[in-house]
Amino acid sequence: MDIQRRKSRKIRVGNVEVGGDAPIAVQSMLTNDTRDVKESVYQIKRLADAGCEIIRLAVPDKEAAEALKSIVSQSPIPVVADIHFDYRLALAAADNGVHCIRINPGNQPRKEFIRAVVTKCKEREIPIRIGVNSGSVEKPIKDAYPDDLVTQLVESALLNARILEEEEFFDFKISVKASDPLKMVDAYRRLAKLVDYPLHLGVTEAGTLKRGLIKTSLAFGMLLSEGIGDTIRVSLTADSIEEVFAGHEILRGMGLRQSGSNLISCPSCGRCEVDLHGLANSVEALMADMDRQNPGKPLDVAVMGCFVNGPGEAGHADIGIAGGIGQYYIFKGEEKVMRVPEHEALEKFKAELQKTYAEYDPEAKKHQPKQNANWQTANKDAETLAVEAHIAELESSV
Numbered sequence: 001m002d003i004q005r006r007k008s009r010k011i012r013v014g015n016v017e018v019g020g021d022a023p024i025a026v027q028s029m030l031t032n033d034t035r036d037v038k039e040s041v042y043q044i045k046r047l048a049d050a051g052c053e054i055i056r057l058a059v060p061d062k063e064a065a066e067a068l069k070s071i072v073s074q075s076p077i078p079v080v081a082d083i084h085f086d087y088r089l090a091l092a093a094a095d096n097g098v099h100c101i102r103i104n105p106g107n108q109p110r111k112e113f114i115r116a117v118v119t120k121c122k123e124r125e126i127p128i129r130i131g132v133n134s135g136s137v138e139k140p141i142k143d144a145y146p147d148d149l150v151t152q153l154v155e156s157a158l159l160n161a162r163i164l165e166e167e168e169f170f171d172f173k174i175s176v177k178a179s180d181p182l183k184m185v186d187a188y189r190r191l192a193k194l195v196d197y198p199l200h201l202g203v204t205e206a207g208t209l210k211r212g213l214i215k216t217s218l219a220f221g222m223l224l225s226e227g228i229g230d231t232i233r234v235s236l237t238a239d240s241i242e243e244v245f246a247g248h249e250i251l252r253g254m255g256l257r258q259s260g261s262n263l264i265s266c267p268s269c270g271r272c273e274v275d276l277h278g279l280a281n282s283v284e285a286l287m288a289d290m291d292r293q294n295p296g297k298p299l300d301v302a303v304m305g306c307f308v309n310g311p312g313e314a315g316h317a318d319i320g321i322a323g324g325i326g327q328y329y330i331f332k333g334e335e336k337v338m339r340v341p342e343h344e345a346l347e348k349f350k351a352e353l354q355k356t357y358a359e360y361d362p363e364a365k366k367h368q369p370k371q372n373a374n375w376q377t378a379n380k381d382a383e384t385l386a387v388e389a390h391i392a393e394l395e396s397s398v
């Protein structure tokens, strides 16, 4: 499936391009006390290391606005100041060097306050995000469209976009977040037809790790497949690292970003005679570290439950490991590299993984076959046949 991105205008948030043909950026938000400079910088660096490209932080008071000066100067990624109610905090944040101001129009009832923020952002050449949220749409709009949340979100976004345009300010992106994923999808679809500003996607208050991720993936999947979305944040009631990880995985799954390596792992089944889930989780953590040390080398790595089907099912992997009886087989393409006892599997696999990263050849990768079509017939050596025979024996005894 070839996704055609919606044509949006391009803006810059610090050194990150947003919209147009720029890659879809992965964002997250700090959850710590943002008046604490040391902790904020520590958290930003941790998230940046995990792949976060733009970070937003709440600016609840003057002290937090003041702290921004030090935070921004130490941040490796652009910082967005999240402002509610007090527009003077937005002015202070802009003076303290933030790369973008997010205003929630529902919490800025006096439109002249928004105009004051626009004037400051113009002066400082800082973009704005009009961040409409289902929980805080302006009352007149709510009253005009009772029981129609989607229209409320879209109308609020259009009204505030008009205010910025009247000030001849076009350097902004928009979000229309709702916690109901289908309403959120509807709102973005409608807005995408009406404006060409970049859109930041988010399902607000999506929930805990599992539930939030499912809701968000559904909504993002629909919108991204239609080319809608220029930045994303997966909002989760969980460690923000999970948000960043999920954002990249969603984009990878949609074929929209190739950042870092891909893990292929089977669910395991009755054929599996090793602790596959434990190994797969350890390999995933290992890959996160190794990706950081080997940027631009997106490997396909397979962790499979059995050697009978594993290498065939993970045919396009650059390297893989498949379970046997109390042992594992490491394989590369159709070649079996070694057999290792289960307790040494992670350590040996790590060493082979390091070699694979070191030998990475982007040209060879482009021409890599997608399937090991001949696996089932070509690779049944004595060991494989022994495993198969053992499994057949197990199955016949059930």
Ligand code: SF4
Residues within 6 Å of the ligand: 266, 267, 268, 269, 270, 271, 272, 304, 305, 306, 307, 308, 309, 310, 313
């Ligand atoms: S690779 Fe083997 S263990 Fe994993 S699901 Fe397939 S048959 Fe089962």
